[in-house]
Amino acid sequence: MRFRSASFFFLLPVLALPAHPELDAALQRINARVAASPQAAALYLERGEIYLGAGDLLTAEANFQVAAELDPQLPRLDRARxxxxxxxxxxxxxxxxxxxxxxxxxxxxxxxxxxxxxxxxxxxxxxxxxxxxxxxxxxEQPAPEIFLEYAACAANPIEAIRRLDAGCARLGAVPALLERALALEESAGLIDHAVSRLDRIIARVERPESWLKRRGDLLQRAGRPAEAGASYAAARTAIGRLPDWLQESPATTRLKHELVDSAPSLSLSP
Amino acid sequence: MKLRFNLLSLLLLLLAPGLLPAATTIVRGPYLQSATPTSMVVRWRTDLSERSVVSYGLAADKLTENARSAGVGTEHVVQLENLQPGTRYFYVVGNAPVPPPSTKAGAAAEDGPASAAMSSFTTPPPVGAAKPTRVWVLGDPGTKNDTQRAVRDVYQKFTGDRPTDLWLLLGDNAYPDGTDADYQKAIFELYPDFLRTSPVWPALGNHDAQSANSITQSGVYYDIFTLPTRGQAGGVPSGTEAYYSFDYANAHFICLDSQDSDRNPNGPMMQWLKADLAATSRDWIIAYFHHPTYTKGTHDSDRDADSAGRMNDMRAIFLPVLEAGGVDLVLTGHSHVYERSWLIDGHYGKSNTFNASAHVRQTGDGRAGGNGVYRKPRIRTEHAGEVSVVTGSAGHASTQPVPLNHPVFFLSLNEAGSSVIDINGLQLDFTFLNEKGEKRDWFSVIKE
The missing domain is CATH 1.25.40 (Serine Threonine Protein Phosphatase 5, Tetratricopeptide repeat)
Incomplete structure (x- = not known):
């Protein structure tokens, strides 16, 4: 077997990585397979991917190069490179x-x-x-990250929100998509859209109190204090419906204080 | 002409699914997924393409209901809906319904699954209500070897007639690469009885990730399992099978992906976790994922390079959020040992920053017969303490000596075994069984 490049020499110190149980085991397995089939391009690709995953870019590159020399049309090789x-x-x-x-x-x-x-x-x-x-x-089932990235490439906030909504339609009310959409709606002045979104969330969650508080905060920031006050009151009512052991938790107590700070007419006790 | 007619008939028979009742063999399952009080997903695989039908009912001789999925194939995924909570159902899988009760007793329909085996499951109880619950926990089981079988057999003996309500796989479920063949040998051929009677809830490990991709939700792990992405089993929609949550009785279970999903403090998984913790009203919160927050076993959580920093991320980024959210138990694997902490809180650095007086909420062994069970306030309180358990030896313990000296742990063992959780109202009992059937650790947490 002759290699046309110097890449082969990069393949020699294959066990020079710091001790790492899985990596060592994976390398031992792939090295044995390479030794048994030294002309198999796919094995060099696989070994390069192991090094790539471990952050050893130089050795990964050398393995990819050998794979390319053995079989330039190897599926997945371009993607790995x-x-x-x-x-x-x-x-x-x-x-x-x-x-x-x-x-x-x-x-x-x-x-x-x-x-x-x-x-x-x-x-x-x-x-x-x-x-x-x-x-x-x-x-069939993309991860939420892809919708976030897709929205990040949008030319304007309206289009970004549309893409996030498409994500929610496919994946459900995923917090990362909702939060990004709410932030975009508020920054674009689409307050009613944001309120509607919060209303949909509030309608389906088991514990709506913190979402109601957020709804109030949003309306307060938008200069709609009467509607904000109604939201804060609804949040206080929702807290009252929690079992005692949740009503008295530190997190709920903090929320009650925040509500009273925002709407002094509300009381801490039920 | 006659020969041509016969060949045509044969071809039609081969192409017509369901017309050859005894020709197919179930080569995988059935297995239960995404259990809720009112629904259950039943999956199985056949060697030949056929229709997917589950006949089910409240007695073995009264399979009065049928559920189907569209089309034909070898991978069968059927969702049973409108079930009663906390109810035992008998079921048979096949390519056609079993005969209704009005037909001759014991006879299978002409095209029915004559040889299909009867199985049963019990739906989860209504959400929120306390009910004695048994959970079997297997970390890194998938070696396919005698140790894995021994761990399974001692648990079977231990639990006896007590049903397993659900079981958790903490990742590295099928060695070495999480391929379909690996899963077939390591899971489907090792645990057939558990799979057909008790829903399994997996986490993704590094070996599973060799054959799976969390971003595209593709590959063997994602093909094999049906997990809740829209909060349909309780909790907040995650939008992904990589991490999810579910309720069982008065417990909330959170599965994180420590391997392949974004672990940034503002990433989608973290945003979901915060929302999910804030949304739950269950008495108990149990989190599980593959990479341990602390370990000195076959991995070392003090070494930044070990597992590409995943253990650091789970400890420094996710554990504070879990503890602030009131988590009671953190279950992990990856390190092929058993390590169990005291009731702890707030230790997010390397082991040399551990300070028992600051980080141990309650000292002692956590045992009723020892120096006291762990006690937590009933009121959901952030940073009230959790017990971290590395139980990553369901397939093998380390063959080499390992340090087992992380100071956060009350007990560290280089022994193969699995763990059992029993929840009874406001008491949680935990047991570690080694592969010889010895009860090597146990503790309890009581909320009051």
């Missing part, structure tokens, strides 16, 4: 590699998300948004 490039903050290189990966397999959602992140890192928000949208269309 793009991950490496992005780890090195080289998004342009990552995009170039991922274009190859996506040409071969347009349904590769991991490559699509990686390219979206690389586009975002390069300042190409619109292109990033297109890739996130394409990935979201392909994924």
């Amino acid at each position: 793009a991950t490496l490039a992005l780890s090195r903050r080289q998004p342009a290189d990552a995009i170039r590699l991922l274009e190859g990966a996506l040409r071969r397999n347009p349904a590769d959602t991991e490559a699509r998300i990686l390219r979206a992140r690389s586009q975002l890192a390069s300042g190409h928000s619109a292109a990033a948004g297109e890739d996130f949208a394409a990935a979201l269309a392909l994924l």
